[in-house]
Amino acid sequence: DAGITQSPRHKVTETGTPVTLRCHQTENHRYMYWYRQDPGHGLRLIHYSYGVKDTDKGEVSDGYSVSRSKTEDFLLTLESATSSQTSVYFCAISGPGRRNTEAFFGQGTRLTVV
């Protein structure tokens, strides 16, 4: 299994509070992604990173920010959580060469905003 760890695995937070989710990898892969998964929508890309300090927006980036200060960590921050951000969040990584197209996923973080 790819070395990807998401933390926390579960979180309940109140509307309006900031929340940070962490994705940590031990594979030294270049690309890292944050997705959210909701019924009827599948996996939607929030933000992605193609290197340290290099990030870009995905299709549902509003209300989210990311940071990648080192290769192994990709942080997703909800500046002021809203109920619409209740979801399951997945981090994914992909690496060098031809296999940089093969993304591997963490186990997910279930976030509930009340």
Add this chain to the structure above:
Amino acid sequence: GQQLNQSPQSMFIQEGEDVSMNCTSSSIFNTWLWYKQDPGEGPVLLIALYKAGELTSNGRLTAQFGITRKDSFLNISASIPSDVGIYFCAGLSNFRGGSNYKLTFGKGTLLTVNP
């Protein structure tokens, strides 16, 4: 933005039957990937396709990269109860005209296998 249309949305089949699902897009992709997700878990890569026309098998699974690079299908033969789950297609494309990539996912096919 790029979108992948995955169909069917759900399937309910009997054990032993063959299954087929596909993804189409108006955009061209460099690579097609197929994933399976079990409840409470992250998606797991099943098959990766790198060239237009490529046909690849992984056990009872077979997938093909469409000639136009805008579609792909996944077949599962002789289904068994553990095939239950959500299957996702994903397409890889360049962005900013460079060597950086991003993945776009279909909405998934929920497969139920009746023993």
